[in-house]
Amino acid sequence: MKASLRTLVRGLLLATTLLSLEAKTSETPLPDAKALDVLAEEYAHSSFPLLREILSIPNDANNPDDVEANVVWTESAFAQRGFDTQRIATAEAPLLLATRQHAAAEKTVLIYLQIDGQPVDPGRWFQASPYTPALKQRNATGDWEQIPWSAIENYDEEMRVFARSASDAKGPVAMFLASLDAMADMRMEPNFNIKVIMDYEEELGSPNLPKAVTDNRELLAADMLIIFDGPRHITNRPTLTFGARGIATITLTTYGPVVPQHSGHFGNYAPNPALRLAQLLASMKDSDGRVTIPGFYDGISIDDATKEILRAVPDNEEEIKDRLQLGSIDKVGKNYQEAIQYPSLNIRGMQSGWIDDKVRTIVPGWARAEIDVRLVLESDPERLIDLVKQHVSAQGFYVTDQMPDKAMRMAHAKVATFTYENSYQSFRTDFDSDVGRWLRSALQRAFEEDPIQIRMSGGSIPISPFVNTLGIPAVTVPTVNRDNNQHSPNENLRLGNYRDGIRTMLGILTEPL
């Protein structure tokens, strides 16, 4: 957009806003899609240095120095924008709470932001460092080619910034700060108070968050929670996500001889732990991927109204199957959205003996499966874990949470070590809740279209401690491109999504609550 037009729209917007502040009428029109687009464009431009700066700070939560640098940066960024900031101490990384009160406010919105990123393997990034943001565009052969950072001045919406956390989730942090700046410059103020809670251990599963929320209930009190995180629906249209599955993990180990034995000398004699594990795992599911442990899906029913909600999501399942190269799919649900409304029992890794060039002719000493259980609201995590444990026991295994000693091995025909961790529960908010109606209205105004509404995403975010402890509803507002390589090398953020993210947040910040 030409600078002159931008100035004109900006002037008009400013005049309207000032008028509304002086007149204090409720009839003053809210900024429309066009005005928000212009503003988002301008503040995308002006915030690129900020985006670059925040992405240049290493943020591996395993490294306390990284955490501290990010806490200091965010403390300063929010203080500069008129927020009171306060560290909430935990056993490890602190949380940061930034609060700003507004004159016309009756309600308070809690906003969750994630600052840390997954660990990096710099050798697998096609740039100097995952913490040196690189601007790239596709060349004629479709490969991403780095271009000078200065080209961002005249950016094209298909260009991308590559860096750790570009999408997950410092990009949204930069969008939010840019939106706050736009609001301040336009002398617009939300009619609700804002509390921002920043998590520096999200990629570690937020181990200290539940206790911190419980211990700081009054401090965090709010009417609703919104989460600026995650990718939009694959169509890249405006999206609201009303829930997420929770997660628990299980480690399951079976045993053979105390140390690996020659398979010629002891094959047919020493029981093989890999086979035992395979049989055990196979007994948990049928060939269509459905868990056969009785009671695992108890309490979940997808009624007609819910089916309608799930069908309204414009998934292209042929495209999904094609992309993942799947000749068949599991039959837990009738379609993709339905499938993720159920808890899952997923083998995320298995190991026994050695393979490839390290293969050897042995009866291995042990076999291990790492399992994750994605949780839904209807299923009590302790009950699900216990069902799996009882099932292992019912297959003739003596179940222990220890590595077995000789006496234990000798006393039982089969021993399995079963340990688990219940990270956090699922959450799910009604489409017709106050927060749902409010966000829908904000996005409709910002984009002149109905957002895609996702009942529950398959992945997990640590939001249930807020929902359950504070007793408030939560909705996720995703902004980034889905093909962002999050958690992997060459994570990136599409600049069109960065701009639209600012537009989304401006829509929300200007929406009366």
Ligand SMILES: [Zn+2]
């Ligand atoms: Zn992540």
